[in-house]
Amino acid sequence: MTWTASLPVSEADAMRLADALGDDDRFAAHTVDATEVAPARWRLTVYFPDEPTRPERAALEALAAATLGRKKAAIAFAPLRETDWVAKSLEGLAPVRVGRFLVHGRHDRAIVRGNDLSIEIEAAQAFGTGHHGTTAGCLAAIDRVAKTRRIRRALDVGTGSAVLAIAIAMRLKTPVLASDIDPLAIRIAAGNARLNGAAPWLRTVCAAGVDRREFAVPGGFDLVVANILAGPLVALAPALRRRLAPAGTLILSGLLEHQRNRVAAAYRAQALRLVRSDIREGWVTLTLARARSA
Ligand SMILES: C[S@@+](CC[C@H](N)C(=O)[O-])C[C@H]1O[C@@H](n2cnc3c(N)ncnc32)[C@H](O)[C@@H]1O
Known part of the structure; x- marks a missing residue:
């Protein structure tokens, strides 16, 4: 336990x-x-x-x-x-627009526009209503990657409410493996996937890190997203690199500005190239790339 x-x-x-x-x-x-x-x-x-x-x-x-x-x-x-993540979910209930995504609660269904990729998330016991700078940073990065890359398979580590996994499934119509260390988050993630019609694309797994065999897919994942804190991100660098397909994209968030160099260095040591770095409300989102031939 x-x-x-x-x-x-x-x-x-x-x-x-x-x-x-x-x-x-x-x-x-x-x-x-x-x-x-x-x-x-x-x-x-x-x-x-x-x-x-x-x-x-x-x-x-x-x-x-x-x-x-x-x-x-x-x-x-x-x-x-089981209630430990509650505080994290009470981030606000106003709808959030990032790129083509609109993350909103049930009470804001009426504001969805025809072109929106709307993700309905109720504030619950899992992190990820779209309001936090880390979630919004990842949504923006996913939106950008979707415009330039073909993604066949994606992984969302630390899925929380599954907001990012659902965004990937909706935007890219691609299978997503969504994992979390917290069994309650996994239950909420699965419920949100059903609510948003993304369940056929999503598979959930309760795990710490990415060592279990569910993560060992042949060829790796073309897109990996991990919004967890700097310490675990540094510790997970070799494992995440192993799960990333050649020419794959890795999006990391959950780090503050002063932690950026340490996290970027851990991934540089895994031969991952920093493509861009964005800041929202003091939280940094990194986009990294693995070489085609590595
Ligand atoms: C900041 S929340 C991110 C939630 C959502 N992906 C988002 O972007 O809003 C971090 C999530 O990562 C999970 N987590 C933390 N460490 C983890 C680990 N080592 N392996 C898997 N999940 C982890 C937590 O339980 C939590 O749900």
């Missing part, structure tokens, strides 16, 4: 600690999440695949205290509650 370790922090401390965790071999592979729970109040959460042992707890507490310059870091350890 997944356990969480969380502590209240400022935004700067959340980012500092997320960086330190990403640089520490003991925690680099753990999922780390920074959430603004109220204006200027953040919570940093580390996910453990099982109940953390006493030494693991002590190591995390020592790392947090040293990174934040505190005598002691008051970390709360608890089994994962």
